[in-house]
Amino acid sequence: MDPARTEPTNVCHVVALPYPGRGHINPMMNLCKLIASRLPEILITFVVTEEWLGFIGSEPKPDNIRFGTIPNVIPSELGRAKDFSGFVEAVSTKTEAPFEELLERFEYQVTAIVADTYLVWVPGFGNRRNIPVASLWPMSASVFSIFHHFHLLEKNGHFPVELSERGHEIVDYIPGLPPTRLANLPTVTSKQTLHRVLESLGEVSKAQYLLFNSVYELETQVIDSLQAEFPFPVYSIGPAIPYFQVLNQSTSAASTTTSLINTPNYYLQWLDSQPAGSVLYISLGSFLSVSSTQMDEIVAGVKNSGVRFLFVDRGEYLTDLFKDGCGNDHDQMGMVVPWCDQLRVLSHSSVGGFWTHCGFNSTLEALYAGVPMLTFPIFWDQVPNSKQIAEDWKVGCRVKRETGSDYLVSREEISELVKRFMDSDSDDKKEMKKRARKIQEFCQVAISEGGSSDTNLDVFVQDIISKSRSYKST
Numbered sequence: 063m064d065p066a067r068t069e070p071t072n073v074c075h076v077v078a079l080p081y082p083g084r085g086h087i088n089p090m091m092n093l094c095k096l097i098a099s100r101l102p103e104i105l106i107t108f109v110v111t112e113e114w115l116g117f118i119g120s121e122p123k124p125d126n127i128r129f130g131t132i133p134n135v136i137p138s139e140l141g142r143a144k145d146f147s148g149f150v151e152a153v154s155t156k157t158e159a160p161f162e163e164l165l166e167r168f169e170y171q172v173t174a175i176v177a178d179t180y181l182v183w184v185p186g187f188g189n190r191r192n193i194p195v196a197s198l199w200p201m202s203a204s205v206f207s208i209f210h211h212f213h214l215l216e217k218n219g220h221f222p223v224e225l226s227e228r229g230h231e232i233v234d235y236i237p238g239l240p241p242t243r244l245a246n247l248p249t250v251t252s253k254q255t256l257h258r259v260l261e262s263l264g265e266v267s268k269a270q271y272l273l274f275n276s277v278y279e280l281e282t283q284v285i286d287s288l289q290a291e292f293p294f295p296v297y298s299i300g301p302a303i304p305y306f307q308v309l310n311q312s313t314s315a316a317s318t319t320t321s322l323i324n325t326p327n328y329y330l331q332w333l334d335s336q337p338a339g340s341v342l343y344i345s346l347g348s349f350l351s352v353s354s355t356q357m358d359e360i361v362a363g364v365k366n367s368g369v370r371f372l373f374v375d376r377g378e379y380l381t382d383l384f385k386d387g388c389g390n391d392h393d394q395m396g397m398v399v400p401w402c403d404q405l406r407v408l409s410h411s412s413v414g415g416f417w418t419h420c421g422f423n424s425t426l427e428a429l430y431a432g433v434p435m436l437t438f439p440i441f442w443d444q445v446p447n448s449k450q451i452a453e454d455w456k457v458g459c460r461v462k463r464e465t466g467s468d469y470l471v472s473r474e475e476i477s478e479l480v481k482r483f484m485d486s487d488s489d490d491k492k493e494m495k496k497r498a499r500k501i502q503e504f505c506q507v508a509i510s511e512g513g514s515s516d517t518n519l520d521v522f523v524q525d526i527i528s529k530s531r532s533y534k535s536t
């Protein structure tokens with residue numbers, strides 16, 4: 063059954079197609095929840111692989127969002143970071159056919175597709191099927207602009223370059239972007255991946271909307287300049303983070319038992335018993351890691367600093383790295399968890415800083431929570447995100463003085479930096495905290511009634527509804 067030829071119905075049926083990675087699935091699901099809450103009669107089919115359904119199938123979601131699955135035609139999420147370019151390649155080439163088969167089985171005609179920009183084939187597919195496509199870019203608008211204008215880097219002899227020699231050179235010709243050192247542009251580790259990403263951005267011109275998981279007030283010039291280039295609406299709708307789920311900032315009552323590990327949300331209870339602003343939250347996102355030598359330095363540096371910490375170890379570093387002076391009891395200086403409810407942690411009053419790899423979701427979550435950041439980018443967009451955090455928004459400082467994965471930051475440097483960064487009496491920290499509150503306000507205003515993201519979402523949703531009505535009248 064060809065959906066383009068299906069009998070029109072008035073069901074507004076949106077299909078969401080995230081790129082299969084936590085940093086992409088989370089903002090897509092949050093966007094869907096925001097749309098669903100504005101339009102209870104909408105039906106959203108959220109399409110993931112069977113493996114990803116296993117990861118997220120039991121997470122709470124409204125009834126009008128349902129899952130659709132395609133078989134596991136791509137490499138497993140577990141170990142994805144080991145062959146990043148192979149993974150990107152498989153997603154680009156192997157997901158269209160099973161999606162097309164799935165589409166044939168849908169009960170309702172598809173009103174619109176919201177797809178991650180990385181899914182290169184979707185805009186062309188939408189055009190062939192006469193289905194409007196909204197391309198969701200889950201990174202910053204600035205990073206979109208850099209890739210969108212990548213030809214300018216080549217034209218100016220700024221790609222490819224040896225960053226160790228020319229990283230200090232300034233790029234001042236990307237529309238909307240403030241002058242930026244070459245070393246602060248996204249790191250490109252694979253030409254094949256770069257090629258795929260540039261190809262995906264090239265396909266955006268075939269879409270009907272471009273959605274940014276960003277806040278207009280944070281990237282005004284770059285968003286305006288992109289809107290001037292595209293003939294269709296460019297909407298910033300961020301931060302698409304689960305702010306609607308963070309109702310209570312602390313747990314109901316701290317446990318009186320000494321061992322918290324078997325208590326639900328035990329880490330929140332531990333946070334409840336820590337002094338305000340005293341805890342450094344440390345997480346490197348959902349799939350990337352640093353070398354074990356670097357991690358040894360981080361662990362030793364943080365412990366030697368004497369600062370309280372909550373560390374997310376997804377399993378690869380082994381928690382016994384922290385075994386002395388750290389555990390799961392109220393009186394311990396630190397706690398190691400395999401995963402946590404990150405936004406809830408960042409919104410907790412005991413958290414005074416975030417050591418982050420600068421994934422864009424983590425960045426947005428920290429901005430929304432008003433938490434200053436210690437930036438430790440690993441690759442790709444995390445490098446320019448770190449620059450925005452430290453230099454443009456001035457809500458954090460860098461751990462690394464130099465870029466490049468080979469550069470090792472020593473335990474002594476880390477210990478000193480962490481101590482200084484977490485000193486709430488220092489002028490630097492006070493200033494950073496003030497700036498963080500200001501940015502937090504921008505984010506909160508953007509999502510509140512009549513704010514930029516709230517208004518953009520309303521307009522986008524109204525447009526989708528009118529498309530489903532126009533199907534009916536044709």
Ligand SMILES: O=c1ccn([C@@H]2O[C@H](COP(=O)(O)OP(=O)(O)O[C@H]3O[C@H](CO)[C@@H](O)[C@H](O)[C@H]3O)[C@@H](O)[C@H]2O)c(=O)[nH]1
Pocket residue numbers: 083084085086088200201345346347348349350374400401402403404405420421422423424425427441442443444
């Ligand atoms: O214990 C944890 C750790 C992480 N998270 C969540 O996991 C997500 C991680 O996303 P992000 O911070 O963006 O990191 P990555 O998973 O590394 O994200 C990938 O996708 C992002 C968006 O495209 C890019 O900005 C990154 O560079 C890329 O690595 C966030 O929503 C976090 O809240 C948790 O909920 N609990």
